[in-house]
Amino acid sequence: MTIRNLAGTLRPASIAIVGASNREGELGRVVTENIISGGYSGAIYPVSPDYDQVLGFQCYQLVADLPQAPELAILAIPAHDTPTAVSELGERGVPAAVVLAGGFDDDLREQLCDAARPFGLRLIGPNTIGLLAPQVRLNASFAHIAPEPGRLGLISQSGAIISSVIDWAAAERIGFSQIFSLGDTVDVDAGDCLNLLAEDARTSAILLYLESVTAPRKFMSAARAAAQIKPVIAIKAGRHAPTTALAQLRTGVASGEDRVIEAAFRRAGIIRVDKLEDLFAAAEIRARFQPLDRGRTAIITNGGGAGILAVDHLLERGCEMASLASHTVAALDTVLPTAWSRCNPVDILGDAPPERYKAAVAIIASDPGVDALLVMNTPTALASSTDAARAVASLAQEGMVRGKPVLACWLGKFTAEHARTMFKASGIASIETPAAAAEAVELLTRWSTLRHLVERVPENAVQFRTDRVVAARTFRKVAESGRHALSEAEAKSVIAAYGIPVPEMQVAADENEVEHWAAEMLGRYKALAIKLHSHTIFYKSELGGVVLGVESAAAAREAARAIRTRLREHGRDAEIEGFSIQPMIRRPHARELMVGLRADPVFGPTALFGSGGLAADVVDDMAVGLVPLDEVLAGDLIEQTRISRQLGSYANVPPADRLAIERTLMGLSQLAIDFPCVTGARINPLLADEHGVIALDANIEIDPARIDERGPGACLAIRPYPSGWEVRAAVRDRAFVIRPMRPVDAALYSGFMARMNAEDLRLRFLAPTQQLSRDMLVSFTQLDYDREIAFVALEEPGGEMAGVVRYSADPDHERAEFGIIVRSDLKGFGLGKILLGRLIAYARADGLRWLDGVVLRENAGMLGLARRFGFASQPGPEDSTLSRISLALDGAPPLDPPVENRLKTTAR
DSSP: OOGGGGGGGTSOSEEEEETOOOSTTOHHHHHHHHHHHTTOOSEEEEEOTTOSEETTEEOBSSGGGOSSOOSEEEEOSOGGGHHHHHHHHHHHTOOEEEEOOOOOOHHHHHHHHHHHGGGTOEEEOSSOOEEEEGGGTEEEEOOSSOOOEEEEEEEESOHHHHHHHHHHHHHHTOOEEEEEEOTTOSSOOHHHHHHHHHSOTTOSEEEEEESOOSSHHHHHHHHHHHHHHSOEEEEESOOSHHHHHHHHHHHSSOOOOHHHHHHHHHHHTOEEEOSHHHHHHHHHHHHHOOOOSOOOEEEEESOHHHHHHHHHHHHHTTOOBOOOOHHHHHHHHTTSOTTSOSSSSEEOOTTOOHHHHHHHHHHHHTOTTOOEEEEEEOOOSSSOHHHHHHHHHHHHHTTTTTTOOEEEEEOSSTTHHHHHHHHHHHTOEEOSSHHHHHHHHHHHHHHHHHHHHHTOOOSSOOOOOOOHHHHHHHHHHHHHTTOSBOOHHHHHHHHHHTTOOOOOOEEESSHHHHHHHHHHHTTTOSOEEEEEEOSSOOOGGGGTOEEEEEOSHHHHHHHHHHHHHHHHHTTOGGGOOEEEEEEOOOOTTOEEEEEEEEEETTTEEEEEEEEOSTTHHHHTOEEEEESOOOHHHHHHHHHTSSGGGGSSOBTTBOOOOHHHHHHHHHHHHHHHHHOTTEEEEEEEEEEEETTEEEESOEEEEEOGGGTTOOSOTTSSSSOOOOTTOOEEEEETTEEEEEEEOOGGGGGGHHHHHHTOOHHHHHHHHSSOOOOOOHHHHHHHHSOOTTTEEEEEEEEETTTEEEEEEEEEEOTTSSEEEEEEEEOGGGTTSSHHHHHHHHHHHHHHHTTOSEEEEEEETTOHHHHHHHHHTTOEEEEOSSOTTEEEEEEESSSSOTTOSOOOSOOOOTTO
16 A cells, blocks of 8 residues: 555545535534535535435535545445445545444454455545544544644544544644544554655644554654654553553554553654643644754743742753853843842742833843743732733744743633733743643753654674574474473573573583582582573572572582472472583672563564563563664663663772673574564573673573564564675775665764765765765664665775665655765776665665656766666756656656655755
């Protein structure tokens, strides 16, 4: 399916209402009335066999009778009639339809999808409130209020939430660019709508209500793309087990663990809120103000206590208080009483008249060290709260706050109501409590904070060796024996193959062998640990299956005998398969950690990190991150836990080796990528100190049915680095490594740009370019491999960047736009030909149909290279200085259909 057929949902020029009616109270009449009364100016086509006219519009008996194929259809008919109607709409060429009816069982849902599929007709719903496109005054829903046009997009799986949001927005005078009610989501989902709204210039921020996530990889790609260019604010229902079950019952889709949802949102750069009122507040902030990189806040208040309370809330949420410049303090001295606070919060005293408010706000707004203003008022008999509000509102209307966000917090209820009404009219956000004001200030900066988190680049490429052959051999042996779990010895052999240190280990069949191996090992170690060896018992300590501090061979034999006795008392002695003998690892400065993997039903494998030891489950200090991980993401996972504070130096304890911990997490991440059969892993404890890490115990579980799967497939919500695409090439007398780009490659661009001449840069970027901004470097190197790829050529020896070729695909994954650049001193070597050939090979393997580019017509070298690969060219549609080139990768016509809805990458 393609989002191209959804373009008409944003601003449809024509609409059909199947099931339109003249009867009062019927769904078809309510929707038709809403479309007409909302002021929609496009063509309206009622469809019903019962009428010649509906509400003054000609009514068509059949879909086939329509004078043209409308861009959108609304189905206001019973569920059992819907598949037939969808098939008729498809025959007529309708690209998208909204299904209002509920009550679809699994069989009827399948019929509905089967009816739409042959025509590429996209379905929104069923069980939806309808579709609202306020930019064209379209209210094709049974919502009770038509929202006003604005710049907020809203995507919701619940029609009730949409009704509530637009009702609130009407009172707050906030408008919307688009509202999607997804309902049961048999086809169009949140990922599709995010893709649409990300590219919609009329949408400046996106609100999202979710109960479940379908197509997680599409969702993550769409969310990451959207959140890079505009704030995405989400509320996810079903944070606890009972509500998760309810959400799954409503949507029919599994809902993952809430910690995994949190990790997914964090990874995508989505701002998460927990309550509906928080979503309302976020909507107001986003509708009224642009995001801030910094949120240095100044407080102006007529009550010192209220100001201090606000500071507490701001600091608790990590907000930054502004320091007033000396000239600001001097200017305030001229308009405020001598008893004013002379610091931030600026206490202008309880008798402050409106003129004092107005003067103080205007002066502070001009301070370059102030990013946002929180203006507060506590009602007193000494001055009018309403007059103070009128004065502050006039500043915003007169443009005297220099474009800075002004948030008003008028405390109280009765006295404050009229003030809040004035603030709404003047575009000032009105906040009722200091705590809510702090949340609002944080929202102003949270998008930028999340973007910075997402866009961090590793300083160096962390290298670690893996031995997939060892792991594959072990997994196959376990699967062939009919087991789902590896023994401790097997698990340790696998993690050791992925670069995670483990202690020496011997497995003995009985007490006699335990004594033999103990005698041999005590020649090298001071003490040993004797453990139960079993393929079915994982938590050995709980059954008394571990004895520590064994210092003689005889004591080792006795330890094994005691373990057997305890297992017999529990009735589990038949599960004993032997005993493992390991050295006691004594590291006085070690911290006990837990790391692992867990398969989420929605987002696939996730990495775990937290406090370890026997109390790990009780302490519940654990962070979750989506696989794959790199050095930065592994470090972020560590920082989310309380145990991270103990990893640095304190007292006489040296810091733990953070890089070794990060390598451990990255090794587990790679294990999950390489072997989809792994359903869970747990290393506890992982000891970490200044000397590195060592895994004292390990468990791994697998799904034997997936033992032959290789590579990540669709089980990962985020497509990992495309390993296996590295090649070496010789060009004349020089050697190059050509491989997919990694985030760490951002460091190579400065040297590359220094060896590029201005003319080559102009030809590549279609405009004079002197240097690349940090944002451009991030976008160049932090790739969503599900949509884009870049191959970098590195000169050997030294690894200097010699050239780059890249493409970015549209959300449909049908067309991609490419660009290529070769270092100026290497032009004419044939490196461009090698790079472009590699890109085309990858595009074909990735299933793309067309590869497109935009080239200056004067760039004869690039046009000649493209012709050699079979690209067709034609003049660009908007600029005669440009040529558009296109290569059909599967035999399709190279220039038809035209390129549209693609991600623009000319300057990437």
